[in-house]
Amino acid sequence: QMQLAESGGGLVQPGGSLRLSCRASRVTVPILVMSWYRQAPGKERDWVATLTESGHTNVADSVKGRFIISGDNEKGTIALQMSSVKPEDTAVYYCHAASATMNYWGQGTQVTVSS
Numbered sequence: 001q002m003q004l005a006e007s008g009g010g011l012v013q014p015g016g017s018l019r020l021s022c023r024a025s026r027v028t029v030p031i032l033v034m035s036w037y038r039q040a041p042g043k044e045r046d047w048v049a050t051l052t053e054s055g056h057t058n059v060a061d062s063v064k065g066r067f068i069i070s071g072d073n074e075k076g077t078i079a080l081q082m083s084s085v086k087p088e089d090t091a092v093y094y095c096h097a098a099s100a101t102m103n104y105w106g107q108g109t110q111v112t113v114s115s
Contacts, residue, residue, distance in 0.1 A: 002026050002076075002104045004095045009109030016113075017083045022095030022106060024076030029099040034071060034078045038091035039108075045094065051078055063089070073097075085113045 008020040024031065032053050039045040049059040049069035057069050066085070071078030078095065090113045095106035 001102075002028065002031075002097060002099075004097055004104055004106035006093065006095045006106045006109040008079075009093060009111045011112045011114065012082075012085055013115050014086060014113055016085055017081070018085060018111060019082065020080040020093055020109060020111070022071075022078050024097055024104075027076050029102070031073045031076055031097050031099060033096075033098045034073050034076075035096045035098075036069060036078070036080045037094045037096055038089075038111075039094070040088075040091040043091075048093070049080060082111070085111075087113045089113050 003025045004022055006022045012018045035050040036048040037045050038048050051057050051069050051071050053073045059067055066083050068081045092108040092110050094108045097104045
Protein backbone atom coordinates (compact mmCIF):
# COMPACT_ATOMS: atom_id res chain seq x y z
CA GLN A 1 0.00 0.00 0.00
CA MET A 2 0.97 3.64 -0.22
CA GLN A 3 3.93 4.74 1.87
CA LEU A 4 4.88 8.25 2.94
CA ALA A 5 8.38 9.38 3.81
CA GLU A 6 9.15 12.68 5.51
CA SER A 7 12.50 14.44 5.54
CA GLY A 8 14.01 17.74 6.56
CA GLY A 9 13.48 17.80 10.31
CA GLY A 10 16.14 18.88 12.77
CA LEU A 11 17.21 21.50 15.26
CA VAL A 12 16.52 25.14 14.46
CA GLN A 13 16.87 28.31 16.49
CA PRO A 14 13.86 30.46 17.35
CA GLY A 15 13.11 32.80 14.48
CA GLY A 16 14.79 30.50 12.00
CA SER A 17 13.48 28.53 9.04
CA LEU A 18 13.17 24.89 8.12
CA ARG A 19 11.71 23.02 5.16
CA LEU A 20 10.02 19.65 5.50
CA SER A 21 9.34 17.37 2.56
CA CYS A 22 7.13 14.35 2.06
CA ARG A 23 7.09 11.89 -0.82
CA ALA A 24 4.56 9.15 -1.45
CA SER A 25 5.55 5.82 -2.97
CA ARG A 26 3.61 2.74 -4.08
CA VAL A 27 0.78 5.03 -5.11
CA THR A 28 -2.02 2.99 -6.65
CA VAL A 29 -5.02 5.22 -5.99
CA PRO A 30 -5.67 8.92 -6.53
CA ILE A 31 -4.52 11.12 -3.66
CA LEU A 32 -7.27 13.58 -2.80
CA VAL A 33 -5.66 15.47 0.05
CA MET A 34 -2.18 15.73 1.52
CA SER A 35 -1.57 17.34 4.88
CA TRP A 36 0.88 17.98 7.66
CA TYR A 37 0.11 17.22 11.28
CA ARG A 38 2.27 17.58 14.36
CA GLN A 39 2.40 16.08 17.81
CA ALA A 40 4.23 17.69 20.70
CA PRO A 41 5.31 15.62 23.71
CA GLY A 42 2.36 14.76 25.91
CA LYS A 43 -0.15 16.30 23.51
CA GLU A 44 -2.54 15.09 20.85
CA ARG A 45 -1.71 15.16 17.17
CA ASP A 46 -2.84 18.45 15.67
CA TRP A 47 -3.56 19.43 12.08
CA VAL A 48 -1.13 21.98 10.62
CA ALA A 49 -1.82 22.43 6.90
CA THR A 50 -3.57 20.85 3.91
CA LEU A 51 -3.17 20.81 0.14
CA THR A 52 -6.16 19.59 -1.84
CA GLU A 53 -6.07 17.96 -5.28
CA SER A 54 -7.35 21.21 -6.75
CA GLY A 55 -4.40 23.09 -5.32
CA HIS A 56 -6.30 24.80 -2.53
CA THR A 57 -4.29 25.26 0.66
CA ASN A 58 -5.26 25.89 4.23
CA VAL A 59 -3.19 26.28 7.38
CA ALA A 60 -3.95 26.30 11.09
CA ASP A 61 -4.31 29.66 12.78
CA SER A 62 -1.34 28.85 15.03
CA VAL A 63 1.02 28.83 12.03
CA LYS A 64 -0.74 31.18 9.61
CA GLY A 65 1.64 33.72 8.16
CA ARG A 66 4.65 31.60 9.16
CA PHE A 67 4.19 28.21 7.49
CA ILE A 68 3.43 27.54 3.83
CA ILE A 69 2.35 24.22 2.35
CA SER A 70 3.08 23.45 -1.27
CA GLY A 71 3.33 20.46 -3.55
CA ASP A 72 1.58 18.31 -6.08
CA ASN A 73 -0.91 15.70 -4.92
CA GLU A 74 -0.86 14.01 -8.31
CA LYS A 75 2.85 13.42 -7.91
CA GLY A 76 2.49 12.59 -4.22
CA THR A 77 4.84 15.27 -2.97
CA ILE A 78 4.31 18.07 -0.49
CA ALA A 79 6.53 20.41 1.45
CA LEU A 80 6.12 22.60 4.51
CA GLN A 81 8.16 25.79 4.57
CA MET A 82 8.48 26.86 8.18
CA SER A 83 9.58 30.40 8.97
CA SER A 84 9.82 32.48 12.14
CA VAL A 85 9.66 29.27 14.14
CA LYS A 86 8.90 29.33 17.83
CA PRO A 87 9.74 26.90 20.66
CA GLU A 88 6.08 25.86 20.67
CA ASP A 89 6.54 24.56 17.11
CA THR A 90 8.67 21.75 18.56
CA ALA A 91 6.98 18.48 17.66
CA VAL A 92 7.11 15.40 15.51
CA TYR A 93 5.70 16.40 12.13
CA TYR A 94 3.71 13.80 10.21
CA CYS A 95 2.77 13.67 6.56
CA HIS A 96 -0.75 12.46 5.81
CA ALA A 97 -2.44 11.46 2.57
CA ALA A 98 -6.06 10.57 1.97
CA SER A 99 -7.61 8.66 -0.90
CA ALA A 100 -11.34 8.14 -1.29
CA THR A 101 -11.28 5.24 1.16
CA MET A 102 -8.00 5.23 3.09
CA ASN A 103 -5.78 7.38 5.24
CA TYR A 104 -2.01 7.04 5.17
CA TRP A 105 0.62 8.31 7.57
CA GLY A 106 4.35 8.74 7.46
CA GLN A 107 6.67 7.83 10.32
CA GLY A 108 7.23 11.46 11.26
CA THR A 109 10.20 13.77 11.45
CA GLN A 110 11.33 15.58 14.60
CA VAL A 111 11.51 19.37 14.62
CA THR A 112 13.10 20.98 17.65
CA VAL A 113 13.12 24.75 18.08
CA SER A 114 15.66 25.75 20.66
CA SER A 115 18.54 28.13 21.19
